[in-house]
Amino acid sequence: MFNIILALANKRDIPIGEAVNISVTGIVVVMLVLALLAVLVLLLSKGIRAVESAAKKRNGKKADSESAEAKPAEPSKPVGTALPESASAGDLDLYNVDEKTAAVIMAIVSNESGIPLNRLLFKSIKAIEK
Amino acid sequence: MFNIILALANKRDIPIGEAVNISVTGIVVVMLVLALLAVLVLLLSKGIRAVESAAKKRNGKKADSESAEAKPAEPSKPVGTALPESASAGDLDLYNVDEKTAAVIMAIVSNESGIPLNRLLFKSIKAIEK
Amino acid sequence: MFNIILALANKRDIPIGEAVNISVTGIVVVMLVLALLAVLVLLLSKGIRAVESAAKKRNGKKADSESAEAKPAEPSKPVGTALPESASAGDLDLYNVDEKTAAVIMAIVSNESGIPLNRLLFKSIKAIEK
Amino acid sequence: MSVVNAIVEIFQESGFMSLSWQNWVMILVSFGLLYLAIVKKFEPLLLLPIAFGMLLVNIYPDIMADPLMMSSYEGTVDPNAHWYDAGVLRLIYAGVKSSIFPCLIFMAVGAMTDFGPLLANPMSLLLGAAAQLGIYVAFMIAILSGGLPFFDGFTAKEAASIAIIGGADGPTAIWLTSQLAPHLLGPIAVAAYSYMALIPLIQPPIMKLLTTKKEREIKMDQLRTVSKAEKIIFPIVVTVLCVLILPSVAPLLGMLMLGNLFRESGVTDRLSDTAQNALCNIVTILLGVTVGATAEGKTFLDLKTIAIIIIGLLAFAFSTAGGVLFAKLLNVITRGKINPLIGSAGVSAVPMAARVSQVEGRKYNPSNFLLMHAMGPNVAGVIGSAVAAGFLLMTFGK
Amino acid sequence: MSVVNAIVEIFQESGFMSLSWQNWVMILVSFGLLYLAIVKKFEPLLLLPIAFGMLLVNIYPDIMADPLMMSSYEGTVDPNAHWYDAGVLRLIYAGVKSSIFPCLIFMAVGAMTDFGPLLANPMSLLLGAAAQLGIYVAFMIAILSGGLPFFDGFTAKEAASIAIIGGADGPTAIWLTSQLAPHLLGPIAVAAYSYMALIPLIQPPIMKLLTTKKEREIKMDQLRTVSKAEKIIFPIVVTVLCVLILPSVAPLLGMLMLGNLFRESGVTDRLSDTAQNALCNIVTILLGVTVGATAEGKTFLDLKTIAIIIIGLLAFAFSTAGGVLFAKLLNVITRGKINPLIGSAGVSAVPMAARVSQVEGRKYNPSNFLLMHAMGPNVAGVIGSAVAAGFLLMTFGK
Amino acid sequence: MSVVNAIVEIFQESGFMSLSWQNWVMILVSFGLLYLAIVKKFEPLLLLPIAFGMLLVNIYPDIMADPLMMSSYEGTVDPNAHWYDAGVLRLIYAGVKSSIFPCLIFMAVGAMTDFGPLLANPMSLLLGAAAQLGIYVAFMIAILSGGLPFFDGFTAKEAASIAIIGGADGPTAIWLTSQLAPHLLGPIAVAAYSYMALIPLIQPPIMKLLTTKKEREIKMDQLRTVSKAEKIIFPIVVTVLCVLILPSVAPLLGMLMLGNLFRESGVTDRLSDTAQNALCNIVTILLGVTVGATAEGKTFLDLKTIAIIIIGLLAFAFSTAGGVLFAKLLNVITRGKINPLIGSAGVSAVPMAARVSQVEGRKYNPSNFLLMHAMGPNVAGVIGSAVAAGFLLMTFGK
Ligand code: NA
């Protein structure tokens, strides 16, 4: 049997021994790299969860102290997004309509239809050319 | 007249005679190829219709024997499709809507609008996230 | 000070004087080109508005004379568009279906299925060719 | 004062000084085409990019600079130039020169085409063949035009490229011309797209002239329904048969049928959708602008261009006549079952030519509905033009 | 009579006369693949374009003409040829040869992939590694196959390319093969995609054979939720770690992770959408057709192709076994918390392999819901295959 | 033991051993940019791909390998290399080198831009010109910087490329730099996009410094409506005029105006849509990643990069000042009808700079609504930057 394999080796451009070597190395490398990745992912997850729970605790405390001071809730102000494509408010594309007008339109639709604003999906608001 | 044409021929990189020849061959080739295609299409259509009607007959018989055995109709089970994009039923994309609801919606539209179902094409039915 | 600048000049592949010259020329060219454009835009706007108001006046007269003849309003006939893609009403694509029919269909679906119209998203409505 | 000098220098290097009178005329021509595309809505999807490309190349000819002679056998290569010294539109034009863009557009056309009406009535194929008559008539006219005094006439390759205008199919014309006579690409493409948009004006008089009132009033039977299997197998059969007979048609017809298979197979809807939309639009833009940019003044403003425009119109007219006359013949053979008005639709120019048949048919018999019957010859005409182009490429190509 | 002569001449130049018997056989093979793609719905998005490319190149081999030897080290360059004399599919094939197309497809895959299940259970990565076993087994078999009488066997580069079929990942196989053994691209791509579609037939018997009934009934705990931050940092970590260790894997894995970052970052939704749709579909069409067009009869119909098909199947089988056996080991280590049926999903072939795990799991315990647990190894398998391909390229690449 | 040897060998060939300290620093820089793109949402659509390209090239520099010197005049060509031996990002980078990508992005910008506010108030064009002041100030600073001890300074071509950062327009900066100083493309692109994202921090203090409280409170009249005809003719007029005067600006400005014509013509909506979405996103990805990949450590980590970052900031500041000061002048001329706060919007950086004008205006007069008035100078700034870039290319280009 061993002789046959040696005979084969002569026909190939790499010897059988080297082929075996490459195969074994190959599977070992894949296992090692992915195991290393698994370890990193574990560490990463722990780190992130630690940071996040710390952040939550801090926020919790803040919230407490803030409510103690009886501050009115600050309305979330939409920060200007960096997207260059078009005037945009969240997922909503505006064409020839300023943000204020759009907000008014959305409020009216919500009010009149009795559908809460967060269940309405506006894809775009466009002023039709007069 | 013929002399004039011959005179022209000397100015061109192909003689008039050859040009005529190419023109006639050209239209003949186009006619032949498309006629051949027409014949193939005729044969193809006949073949397919023969196969399909045979298949229908067989299915008809099967259906008869099956109904004789009074088996309850097996509910059509959706087989896992290989496409990663979305759940799909024929041409209709369903989002967060099961096939039954979709069918009901389609039937209602057809019924109430008086438009036969086969003239309505639904591209997708989507339940908007609450 | 002037000496220092001259000294710098020797290190560069263009002399300082030329650099200053290029800078000044640059800003002048940009100002000139855009000023020229501003003038052109002004002329263009005036020209277009003149043409358009003339056209309106003529149409106004025409409309008067036409109404005098008490012609019944010609129904808007859809002219064959060269575009292969689709007729479109807002976000909803209509194929061979007029907007009224589409609205009826949408209302029916909503009504009968008990799903409020605002939770149904129609992407397109298409009448299938008979 | 040096700033003034610099500005004077800029002016001397500006287009005001360097452009030829041909460039200025072409700028006006491009305005005319923009007007036709935007105001008259003549095939705007291609005519607008073509016109804009024409505008750009005539105000700034270097946008098509080709120091390495990348898309030409003639000319001298600048040994110091790098590939990126070529004009940006010249580089994009490689997509036309290589046939990649026309083939991709044809794939999109395939994905948009329903061959159902053709399958329901295979006789349509004969009409789609007969309506290529104008190609061969135009070829003869182009060859004979050399006999005119003061006119040099066309070479055989040029004549073949001009003739294909009679196929009434833009990508096919661009495909053939970019291989046989790339220097004529501008006028041929402009003529082909313009006449396609003018189909509703060109065809009706010819249709009326060649048919009797009785023929125009013929009502046709409803078409049978076509099964999915037929629609799936058809593009494969066409590919195999046509490419076997005329190998050189493979890129064009193969891609057309691949697109159609995406459409009909029912399992590649997302590929069909992209072929028809994103990919089609991207290639349309790039192809249109660069084809327009081949129309630089010095080559475009030539007696040849005028000849091309005249011969192109004749080609459309003879193709229309060929289709109508053959439809008359079929009507005789089938004993009155074919309305000859559907013959004109065989020129391709999908779907305008079929709409013309429909509109004309209704004029003479308001209960007539010829659209679906005309769609058969109409889509057959696309195959017919491609086959004709393949024949010409085989005959005159290297 | 000259028209008859001309037609005879056309017939003599037609494919009927010029095609070899191998071409005719390949045309039939392409019909078979079209049947599998359309009727059997086997990976139609790639198998249909591949089959059509195969059809085109075998009726018209010049569609892949390469007079300038643009995609090969061998052969002689035609000194009179221009770049645009190459076949249109050969020119598009440059996108495969340069790795651009496989990399862009991998970007799309990344944008479609949710690594959440993997992050929830990092042990999945080990299963995704173990299920690459078939690659190395196939490599050995391919090398040893030279010992068979009447068979020449494969070079090391060829063997490596064949082996990667065991990675069960199409773009990875195309990427590696186009660099190591481009002449085998046709059969390897066809085998890879066919077997990926056949996963539901190939895997279940192996899974059943290697597991006990009790193991198959194991119910797994629900996965924890994964935070957005983890999902964003993961692709960056993978890129840095894997590319540092195996630099040559950078193009493939880097683009995979870039796509995933588009998806998860939450600030580039429009790039993610285009990567998944328009761009993905365009590249899929171009890659599929040109990969299919490498399968010209003379090179495809070879004993080697049969060997590739056999070895490819064995590769899939051994990869499945590797995953299942390693999952059994993990089950022992974790004291019965891992259902070994999820191991087979590690071969990649997303998401079919994970679905197979789900379906099999339910057969033995109807209350079992393994899909999410199997998605972890499944997406890990994509990384695993890419790493394995990078190792092979590093070992055998220039 | 040979497996251990092999693994040791792999480690020796790994990035851990081969990377320079500059690469490691750049990896950290890329992390910083990813943080800014994802968490701070700084121009993420371009900064994320740029940062990822930077990451890839610094862990695997060969991804930009250029053995044939395809994108450089310098260096030696490897006579044994094939075109496909170049790194995959180097090949895609050809789209940047050839100007094709920046031109296509500019087409998308054109299709997204509404020139209506500019047409309603043509004086905006002057503000869009004045706010290019920073370009020329930065050019002088860059030239003079050579006078600093220990600093080599910049060549004229480099100085021009750095100066264009003051144009506050990404594609224009990439277009000019890739032609004049491609080795500085990385830092210049990063600086340009970063400062564009930082506009809301950079501009307000300068605006406040240069204006009086009274000026900031000026309310402006409502803009007149603009007819469709004006919007259609405008891009044609701009193209003709600007390209005639500065021919070299044709590719950039021509494509911008073509995109705008797609938008406004009303007959090419599907081209406009594709230009804005599929095509724009595809090119954004490819351009971003390859531009980022020009920032390899050895060239990026240089005193020059720090100088570029400082000069770039000054350029933005002087452009802002130029716009504001010219607006003050116009306010004097028009007797109080112009709020100088709209001048800063002339830097381009659409639409952030216009938003800054709006926000600042409201601070001092809550009933003020400057957005539409600022959009005029804002879009004029795009034209202004392009013209300035054309001037610099004409002056310093080959
Ligand atoms: Na035709």
Ligand code: NA
């Ligand atoms: Na795998």
Ligand code: NA
């Ligand atoms: Na600017």
